[in-house]
Amino acid sequence: MSTISTENYLKKIFNHNKAFGEKINAVKLAQELSVSNAAISDMAKKLSKHGLISYEKYKGIELTDKGEQMALNVIRRHRLWELFLIKVLDIPWSEVHEQAEVLEHHTSDKLIDRIDEFLGFPDFDPHGHPIPRKNGSLPDAQNYVTLAEAAEGSSYELMQVDDHEKKLISYLTKVGFVLNTRFVVIDKLDFDKSYTIKFNDTVLSVSQKISESLYLQEIIEAGEKND
Amino acid sequence: MSTISTENYLKKIFNHNKAFGEKINAVKLAQELSVSNAAISDMAKKLSKHGLISYEKYKGIELTDKGEQMALNVIRRHRLWELFLIKVLDIPWSEVHEQAEVLEHHTSDKLIDRIDEFLGFPDFDPHGHPIPRKNGSLPDAQNYVTLAEAAEGSSYELMQVDDHEKKLISYLTKVGFVLNTRFVVIDKLDFDKSYTIKFNDTVLSVSQKISESLYLQEIIEAGEKND
DNA sequence: ATATTTTTTTAAGTATGCTTGAATTCATAA
DNA sequence: TTATGAATTCAAGCATACTTAAAAAAATAT
Ligand SMILES: [Mn+2]
Ligand SMILES: [Mn+2]
Ligand SMILES: [Mn+2]
Ligand SMILES: [Mn+2]
Numbered sequence: 001m002s003t004i005s006t007e008n009y010l011k012k013i014f015n016h017n018k019a020f021g022e023k024i025n026a027v028k029l030a031q032e033l034s035v036s037n038a039a040i041s042d043m044a045k046k047l048s049k050h051g052l053i054s055y056e057k058y059k060g061i062e063l064t065d066k067g068e069q070m071a072l073n074v075i076r077r078h079r080l081w082e083l084f085l086i087k088v089l090d091i092p093w094s095e096v097h098e099q100a101e102v103l104e105h106h107t108s109d110k111l112i113d114r115i116d117e118f119l120g121f122p123d124f125d126p127h128g129h130p131i132p133r134k135n136g137s138l139p140d141a142q143n144y145v146t147l148a149e150a151a152e153g154s155s156y157e158l159m160q161v162d163d164h165e166k167k168l169i170s171y172l173t174k175v176g177f178v179l180n181t182r183f184v185v186i187d188k189l190d191f192d193k194s195y196t197i198k199f200n201d202t203v204l205s206v207s208q209k210i211s212e213s214l215y216l217q218e219i220i221e222a223g224e225k226n227d
Numbered sequence: 228m229s230t231i232s233t234e235n236y237l238k239k240i241f242n243h244n245k246a247f248g249e250k251i252n253a254v255k256l257a258q259e260l261s262v263s264n265a266a267i268s269d270m271a272k273k274l275s276k277h278g279l280i281s282y283e284k285y286k287g288i289e290l291t292d293k294g295e296q297m298a299l300n301v302i303r304r305h306r307l308w309e310l311f312l313i314k315v316l317d318i319p320w321s322e323v324h325e326q327a328e329v330l331e332h333h334t335s336d337k338l339i340d341r342i343d344e345f346l347g348f349p350d351f352d353p354h355g356h357p358i359p360r361k362n363g364s365l366p367d368a369q370n371y372v373t374l375a376e377a378a379e380g381s382s383y384e385l386m387q388v389d390d391h392e393k394k395l396i397s398y399l400t401k402v403g404f405v406l407n408t409r410f411v412v413i414d415k416l417d418f419d420k421s422y423t424i425k426f427n428d429t430v431l432s433v434s435q436k437i438s439e440s441l442y443l444q445e446i447i448e449a450g451e452k453n454d
Numbered sequence: 455a456t457a458t459t460t461t462t463t464t465a466a467g468t469a470t471g472c473t474t475g476a477a478t479t480c481a482t483a484a
Numbered sequence: 485t486t487a488t489g490a491a492t493t494c495a496a497g498c499a500t501a502c503t504t505a506a507a508a509a510a511a512t513a514t
Contacts, residue, residue: 089341
């Protein structure tokens, strides 16, 4: 009971729960996976039978412990591949996600552990997401804020970007706004809720839409009070 | 029309033709792929329809140019992965084949070309097999002899080993008889057709069965006549 | 030439994972 | 409380890739 499809279902269920703190609705899951509601109905039955999810209809779908372990394993393979592809093979930042989306389903434990070791047991992937460890634990990710919530005049570091936004990541690469870049919020335009930020010698205008996909950590200068 | 199954069919058809210089018989193909004759019948129809093979019944199956290009591509991916896994990730010699058997079907052109470049556009895989180039051409492999055909007293270099013989390769690794090892044939025992060979400081007895899986190139010492 | 054996194909069935459209079940708003 | 709409499931069908058993076709042996 570990096929490409089931692995993708488990991953989506897990990620939704992680992002929103609640079980995912069957209709939502169908939309997210681009399949029909009937397909969800079918698959939910299979996953339940195998003890991977618990599903109360009209309530939502949740992973069991067993299902969560499987999901974490897929995510581990995904994120380790992403990091390996960009670090070792120099695959562009914007492309690693879609390559990993395939490889995550075709990698033995032995191979992924070698990749993990080769990379020095990293904690974060190229988009700033935590990489589940072999034992299933997750490095803690801070509570980031999005640029849309940032304060004028403050300094931030870019900590995380949505990995599935290929076009956005191409753009960020092009303008040099990569992960771990430190910048200052120069201006927040009320008119269109866009931001003007400055990093290195670049001044960049960031639309509201983009600002919602950039996850930041505020940089507290030495000597400044935090609170 | 490029699924895991079809890729495996094409590969087998190609390899048989390469090894024996003749089209493969449908029954033989069934045995090689561990499927029923009925499955071959089905698949042969599909592959023919897509112009990948030409099949005259009771005569045998042959790749078309298009089919051969596809086969070469799969083999390219397979052999590049093998080399990458052993060189970069230090996966044991005896295990790279089975890992590559999976990855060969899940690797984009972009990724395999990066791997090729990373390895410096190599000509041979870890078992001494030629790696098809991006353009479909094959580096020439010499006409090797097997140890079973070797002459007492002569010197040879181990040039190629059957990649699917996992146990054999484990054994060769254990005793240190790896690819490109140079050795002398000390003795050939008529009794069981076994060989005694010497390389570095090791004297090894090689059974007849093993001797047939080791492909060699004779080493002509400087000053010796060839013929 | 005929019989036997081998090769090949057909037919029906299984499993996964989808689809669409029609039923059904449930939640909720009037 | 009942009507409406949303969520869910059922039924039938499709595609891939297999299986076994039986039938058919061709090759080979006598
Ligand atoms: Mn990703
Ligand atoms: Mn996936
Ligand atoms: Mn191989
Ligand atoms: Mn394969």
